Amino acid sequence: MIQFKNVTLKYGTHAALKGVNFQLPKGSFTLLEGHSGAGKSSILRLLATFEQPSSGDILVGKSSIARLNRRERSHYRRSVGYTGFDVELLENRNCFDNVALPLRVVGLSESDIQSRVKAALARVGLSHTDRMLPSELSGGQQLRLQIARAVVNRPALVLADEPTAQLDDESAARVVGLLEEFNRAGVTIIVATHEAHRFNRVTHRLKLGEGAVLPAPADLSHNGGRESGAQSFSKDFLNKAYGA
Ligand SMILES: Nc1ncnc2c1ncn2[C@@H]1O[C@H](COP(=O)(O)OP(=O)(O)OP(=O)(O)O)[C@@H](O)[C@H]1O
Structure with missing residues (x-):
């Protein structure tokens, strides 16, 4: 929880x-x-x-x-696995090494690293990219590479x-x-x-x-659009937020 x-x-x-x-x-x-x-x-x-x-x-x-x-x-x-704009891929390392990074940090054996990274790359459909640089991938592929790196630790x-x-x-x-x-x-x-x-x-x-x-949409009807959190919201604001 x-x-x-x-x-x-x-x-x-x-x-x-x-x-x-x-x-x-x-x-x-x-x-x-x-x-x-x-x-x-x-x-x-x-x-x-x-x-x-x-x-x-x-x-x-x-x-x-x-x-x-x-x-x-x-x-x-x-x-914990994290993927977002603020965590960048290492541009001078190939895709395999990028995904291997969290495992190397915790000192996993090289044979475990090989099998885990290969499995993670396969899972995101990027097995063929292991020797390529991130800059050689499309934007969508780079995101999937980030996801492989985020999950390789089995978080x-x-x-x-x-x-x-x-x-x-x-x-x-x-x-x-x-x-x-x-x-x-x-x-x-x-x-x-x-x-x-x-x-x-x-x-x-x-x-x-x-x-x-913001209060859940169901709360809107129960308390007339008033807040259930630490802050007040107008009914208009809540309706806009929930697309009502
Ligand atoms: N490093 C920072 N220094 C100063 N202010 C920041 C910093 N990071 C975020 N903020 C401010 O904190 C508030 C919340 O930002 P946050 O990035 O969590 O919003 P968000 O909902 O993720 O926005 P977006 O959808 O644009 O990514 C914003 O007012 C933002 O300008």
Whole structure:
């Protein structure tokens, strides 16, 4: 289970997240939706431990990941796969070495690395690219390579920031299919996206607005459009956010 307890994240004086609360069960497939700047990436970055909350707590399983020391953080990160704009492929290393990177960091034997990387590349349909440089791949292939690197450690949690952005329909469907396949195998998936329509196997949706989780659509009728979180939203704002 993943739980955010009253989480605030400030970049300098700007609060990107303002008292966010939610729970997601193990094995769920969650979409983070909301306008640009709503705080979707910030949630993923906190779960990846690229950022620490300014206040509040984050539980993953039974452990708090809000304030880990270096050793604890590197241990936790082995159970998490992340793909997003802010994690780049190494341009001077071939595709095999890019995917092998997380395994080399944890000191896996070379024979295990060979078999795991080959399996990950095959899974994303890129077996033939192992000796190529990332720059020789298309945008969609580069994204699938990032996904192979994110899952090669067999993580329990995969975080994907805009994994279908700028892809054509066919490439996007392939990326979505991969994430859904991992979810079927029991991996918890959280995706930040502006393209919710591309995803089918969704168990939870979190709508964000101005750094807070908006009440679920069902709440709109129960409390007349008033807030259930830490922040007030006008009925117009909520209706627009949910496309009502
Ligand atoms: N490194 C940073 N330094 C300062 N402000 C930041 C930083 N990263 C994000 N922000 C601000 O925090 C807020 C939330 O950003 P975040 O990237 O989480 O939103 P988002 O919903 O993912 O947006 P998008 O859909 O455009 O990716 C925005 O106002 C953004 O400008």
